[in-house]
Amino acid sequence: MSKKRVVTSTINDNVVEFLCEPRQTLLEVLRTTLNLTGTKEGCANGNCGACTVLMDGRPVVSCLVLAVEAEGRNVRTIEGVAQGSHLDEVQKAFLEGAALQCGICTPGFIMQTEALLAENPDPTEDDVRFFLAGNLCRCTGYDKIVRAVLTAAAARRTSAS
């Protein structure tokens, strides 16, 4: 068996050292080694976006990233979005806008929305639908999700000004 590696990453602003095998995906290590189970597995093949996390600010599907690739990188997961018990604008808008039912897709949608708003604070509905095309939801029919993202964007613009 190939040797386990020691990997050092910054995860949600904490420097974390973990052991992993090259064959383990970042998704697997987040959930089973680091106990960060907020990141979900839907398809395990890159199509559903449930496992979306940010790596150095870019959204990636963690089921198609090897954990060893996280060496020296900055990873942000759903656990790093709220400040203590204080939800951020995106989380609030999803909750208040009923943009989730079973909730499996929600962490991925929220991380993808964080990536969108970081690069485009004032997206159109079209921009939102385009940017979130890699995230699937079996429950909501998407409309409430898109509206929640627009609400969150507006709330963040207001609080920034």
Place this chain on the structure above:
Amino acid sequence: MHDFDYEAPTTLSDAVAFMARHSGGVKPMAGGTDLIDQMRVGVLTPGTLLDVKKIRELNAVQCDATGLALGAAVPCYRIYGDRSIVQKYSALADSCQIIGGIQIQSRASVGGNLCNSGPAADSTPSLIALEAVCVIAGPQGRREVPVEAFCTGPGKNVLKPGELLVELRFPPRPTDSGSHYRRFIPRNEMDIAVVGVAASVQLDRDRTHFVSARIALGAVAPTPLLAADAGAVLAGQPVGDEAISRAAEAARAVVSPITDMRGTREFRIHLTGVLTRRVLNAAVARARGEQVDCRPGH
């Protein structure tokens, strides 16, 4: 996934030497968006993954008066985020914007798309239309292969064991030129091309006649295809529906598509004509300095 080793060399010579030492069982990995899934389902079981993203040449983009040198491992988002590529090598940027969704584009590379050698790979027709040359490094040194000769069958290409794709080199773009890539899928995003067409045109100084054109087709043959005759039909012709329709007819004549769950052979032949016309019109508009909004679904 099966057990494997992982190496991430930082120089090309280390990477080539490593591949030479471990003949056979090493597989290069760029973004892993094809490879990791192929390993997960057990189609591929390499002994070692060679992560090529830390090698400088494979991760560099240089776009200047001498042309474009695009590192094989550069992810899509950096390509469509580069203003000079969007302006000059528009078809390539078009392709990179529709490979997967945003998350996939954070990782997926054009080199990986080409080396995976799928008949429907979305960036390969653009590489062909824009006359890219593949720079390959291996134990015997370097060699260059025109991109239209790179793929040899579904999942097959000219790379020999121990060889790496280093970069894609594109000649400088002439003035009054424009290019575009478009595919047909039943959805707006996140699907595999039923047919994909790329075209690059050069117009004369009055922008009323074609000087030359290159048209490339995806998902209509075992490999992406240069439709040389379809481009040649346009040379010297006045820009207009008549010439463009003749080019579309010539494109339809070279395809040999299959019938599968995505579409029948007849439908694919029909689409080849329709897309060739649309893509040529958009390439002409760009050559004339007009804006073309090519976001999928628009």
